Amino acid sequence: MVAPTEGVWTQLVGQPAVVADLRAAIADPAAMTHAWLFTGPPGSGRSVAARAFAAALQCPAGGDGTCHECRTVLAGTHADVHVVVPDGLSIGAEEARGLIRVAGRAPSGGRWQVLVVEDADRMTESASNAILKMIEEPPPRTVFLLCAPSLHPDDVPVTIRSRCRVIGLRTPPVEAIADVLVHRDGVDPALAAWSAAASGGHVGRARRLARDEDARLARKAVLDVPLRLVSLAACLDAADDLVGSAKEETEAATEALDGSETEALKASLGVGARGPGVVAATRGGAGQLKELERRQKSRATRIGRDSLDRALVDLAGLYRDALVLDAAAGAPPQLNHPDRRADAEELARRIGAEGALRRIDAILACRHSLERNVKPQVALEALTVALRLPS
Amino acid sequence: MPAAPVEPTSRLRVVIGEEELLRARAVGAVRSAVLGHHPDAELHELAALGLPIGQLADVLAPSLFGGHRLVVVTGVQESAGALADALTGYAKDPDPDLTLVIVHAGGKRNEALVKSFKAAGAAVDECPKVSSVGDRIAFVRHEVRRLGGRITPDAVTALVDAIGADLRSLSAAASQLVSDFGGSIDADDVARFHRGQAEVTGFTVAERVLTGDRAGSIEMLRWALDRGVAHVLIADAIADGVRTAARVASLSSSNPGDLARTLKMPPWKVKKAQAQARGWSIEGLQQALGVAADLNADVKGAAASADYALERAIRRIVTIRIETGRGRTGARR
Ligand SMILES: [Zn+2]
Numbered sequence: 115m116v117a118p119t120e121g122v123w124t125q126l127v128g129q130p131a132v133v134a135d136l137r138a139a140i141a142d143p144a145a146m147t148h149a150w151l152f153t154g155p156p157g158s159g160r161s162v163a164a165r166a167f168a169a170a171l172q173c174p175a176g177g178d179g180t181c182h183e184c185r186t187v188l189a190g191t192h193a194d195v196h197v198v199v200p201d202g203l204s205i206g207a208e209e210a211r212g213l214i215r216v217a218g219r220a221p222s223g224g225r226w227q228v229l230v231v232e233d234a235d236r237m238t239e240s241a242s243n244a245i246l247k248m249i250e251e252p253p254p255r256t257v258f259l260l261c262a263p264s265l266h267p268d269d270v271p272v273t274i275r276s277r278c279r280v281i282g283l284r285t286p287p288v289e290a291i292a293d294v295l296v297h298r299d300g301v302d303p304a305l306a307a308w309s310a311a312a313s314g315g316h317v318g319r320a321r322r323l324a325r326d327e328d329a330r331l332a333r334k335a336v337l338d339v340p341l342r343l344v345s346l347a348a349c350l351d352a353a354d355d356l357v358g359s360a361k362e363e364t365e366a367a368t369e370a371l372d373g374s375e376t377e378a379l380k381a382s383l384g385v386g387a388r389g390p391g392v393v394a395a396t397r398g399g400a401g402q403l404k405e406l407e408r409r410q411k412s413r414a415t416r417i418g419r420d421s422l423d424r425a426l427v428d429l430a431g432l433y434r435d436a437l438v439l440d441a442a443a444g445a446p447p448q449l450n451h452p453d454r455r456a457d458a459e460e461l462a463r464r465i466g467a468e469g470a471l472r473r474i475d476a477i478l479a480c481r482h483s484l485e486r487n488v489k490p491q492v493a494l495e496a497l498t499v500a501l502r503l504p505s
Numbered sequence: 506m507p508a509a510p511v512e513p514t515s516r517l518r519v520v521i522g523e524e525e526l527l528r529a530r531a532v533g534a535v536r537s538a539v540l541g542h543h544p545d546a547e548l549h550e551l552a553a554l555g556l557p558i559g560q561l562a563d564v565l566a567p568s569l570f571g572g573h574r575l576v577v578v579t580g581v582q583e584s585a586g587a588l589a590d591a592l593t594g595y596a597k598d599p600d601p602d603l604t605l606v607i608v609h610a611g612g613k614r615n616e617a618l619v620k621s622f623k624a625a626g627a628a629v630d631e632c633p634k635v636s637s638v639g640d641r642i643a644f645v646r647h648e649v650r651r652l653g654g655r656i657t658p659d660a661v662t663a664l665v666d667a668i669g670a671d672l673r674s675l676s677a678a679a680s681q682l683v684s685d686f687g688g689s690i691d692a693d694d695v696a697r698f699h700r701g702q703a704e705v706t707g708f709t710v711a712e713r714v715l716t717g718d719r720a721g722s723i724e725m726l727r728w729a730l731d732r733g734v735a736h737v738l739i740a741d742a743i744a745d746g747v748r749t750a751a752r753v754a755s756l757s758s759s760n761p762g763d764l765a766r767t768l769k770m771p772p773w774k775v776k777k778a779q780a781q782a783r784g785w786s787i788e789g790l791q792q793a794l795g796v797a798a799d800l801n802a803d804v805k806g807a808a809a810s811a812d813y814a815l816e817r818a819i820r821r822i823v824t825i826r827i828e829t830g831r832g833r834t835g836a837r838r
Contacts, residue, residue: 346787347755350748488801492744495751496798499791 115141121179122166126159127317128290129283136167140176147279148252151270152261154283157316160261161232163283168195168228168259183224194224198231210241217248217256227256234260235269242271249277285315295324311452314431332359336425337432337454340461340501349498356425357490364418372410379406422490423481430477436461437470464503476500515628516599519619522632523611526672531630532577532606539604543573550577553584558591565595565603574603581607582614589618596625635672641665644672648679649690656690663695667728707734707742715746715781719823726815736804736811743818744797750782751790789829793822
């Protein structure tokens with residue numbers, strides 16, 4: 115049995131209770147549950163936990179992290195572990211059907227047939243119906259690991275939730291995140307502590323902040339916004355900047371990916387090749403290329419939306435800091451952005467608790483608007499105007 | 506249209522009437538006829554208002570190098586007495602190598618000048634105001650025929666109903682229709698044509714909303730919806746209009762050139778936005794940005810009826826403009 119601080123379990127940051135539950139399940143295979151639901155706030159490590167658990171399920175030693183099984187699962191190349199990551203905004207019926215086909219097979223060599231659905235909250239209704247049928251009567255060696263932000267019915271249909279064993283991850287403590295950055299990623303301790311504190315409990319975010327100067331600058335630009343908003347012109351400029359940097363991030367993230375995917379597909383279709391049959395193949399390939407383009411576009415939309423959402427969460431955090439600072443007398447409260455305490459105090463002075471609350475609501479409303487496909491530019495302009503400082 | 510057939514050899518010519526498009530066309534026809542006969546002709550176009558007599562005399566004086574000349578003097582209803590006299594004097598003994606066109610925008614001023622040209626045998630292009638619906642229908646029919654097409658009576662009526670009194674728009678629509686649908690145009694073609702004009706329609710609605718024209722904007726909205734323009738396009742156009750007005754109003758400069766550079770917009774768009782921002786306060790524009798964002802969500806499924814959501818948003822924006830506006834805005838309506 116692998117200790118909670120060893121092997122694949124080291125992947126989980128600040129989640130001792132989760133590790134204990136998962137280890138217990140590995141220890142007693144007879145009591146195996148066939149459907150698991152990993153929930154937790156973004157960045158808490160839902161999918162990391164699911165993958166670690168998948169490795170422990172396949173590993174003869176229960177997740178030592180060093181054997182062939184463990185390494186291939188963690189690398190995403192294990193033949194009996196299938197991960198569905200939505201490229202676009204949703205997991206459609208087509209992807210779900212592919213998953214069902216795999217789920218019906220016996221494991222090819224491993225101990226279990228494991229299916230991991232990251233972002234199960236992005237399943238369309240027909241996709242979740244297909245999954246539901248499968249987990250109602252699972253094949254004996256098949257395990258489903260679903261990940262979603264919360265147990266809210268918007269995230270996971272009640273019918274699916276009721277058939278899953280729920281593993282709830284918490285927001286990892288700042289110290290645990292900093293510790294991982296120092297010991298696993300070799301980050302300088304001071305930078306690690308700063309990044310962990312600034313990450314809002316999001317491990318991936320903390321890692322990016324620690325490693326990437328651009329990420330630090332982008333965060334700074336977002337947190338500079340509230341005190342900039344002194345005129346309508348400033349509000350419109352800030353909206354432009356926020357939308358613009360989300361767009362830049364999207365372009366940077368998709369460009370490389372799109373290009374190589376398209377090249378790979380073209381190569382597999384024999385585009386540019388010569389010889390009999392090439393023309394016919396190319397004709398069928400046009401459809402496939404179009405489909406790839408559609409998926410790439412949908413993925414770009416998601417990346418852009420996620421990037422804006424992160425900015426909005428950061429902004430809301432700063433107003434929340436202003437709110438706590440306004441309310442708290444004396445005792446230093448736990449801040450979302452400890453490094454921007456002076457800004458939060460200045461905000462508290464100028465807008466008060468009520469003003470901060472109203473602005474947090476406006477940010478929430480903006481996030482909802484974006485989820486409902488409102489044009490980012492339009493939504494962000496309305497937001498920055500609502501956030502404008504009193505003159 | 507009762508326009509005299511163009512006779513390029515006539516040395517004197519009068520283009521007269523209220524309809525600017527027809528005047529411009531008549532002048533254009535003379536110009537191309539002259540160039541057809543004399544490819545090397547010298548062309549001069551002068552505005553009568555404030556034109557020094559000496560300058561007119563220069564272009565009317567016989568050329569040392571020979572060759573034909575075309576001189577167009579526009580807006581002669583505004584010419585000073587001395588200039589009118591000079592033109593009248595020239596008409597008595599015109600140069601055979603020169604075509605002189607005077608353009609008069611109609612009305613009583615400098616009528617004598619026109620009479621003297623007519624008396625001297627000038628050809629006349631009449632460009633009367635196209636004011637009744639019947640005139641507009643005749644105009645469209647004529648336009649389509651001129652371009653080598655045919656149009657059914659219900660199609661003409663639909664087009665005139667939709668576009669209104671602006672002759673340039675009617676003419677543009679006629680030529681677009683002929684080129685899109687070939688020789689024969691019916692009411693379905695007109696409807697399809699309008700769906701293709703979605704963007705223009707959305708912006709037309711937005712323009713009315715921004716200028717506080719409540720009745721006009723609702724009318725345009727219904728008109729656009731009837732023709733199947735997508736709700737989202739109209740909502741986008743309104744958001745775009747509010748944003749652009751807000752941009753222009755939020756900057757301290759009012760110089761169109763400066764604004765065009767700062768906002769990276771073409772100058773014509775800046776001028777249009779300035780006109781639309783007139784009467785708005787900053788506070789009003791801020792509220793309108795919020796309405797535009799709500800509307801965007803509504804037309805994307807948040808509201809039960811997108812038609813109603815659009816109408817409500819339009820009413821709200823117009824009301825905001827009145828309640829928060831600068832000065833006695835909208836008083837003229
Ligand atoms: Zn192992």
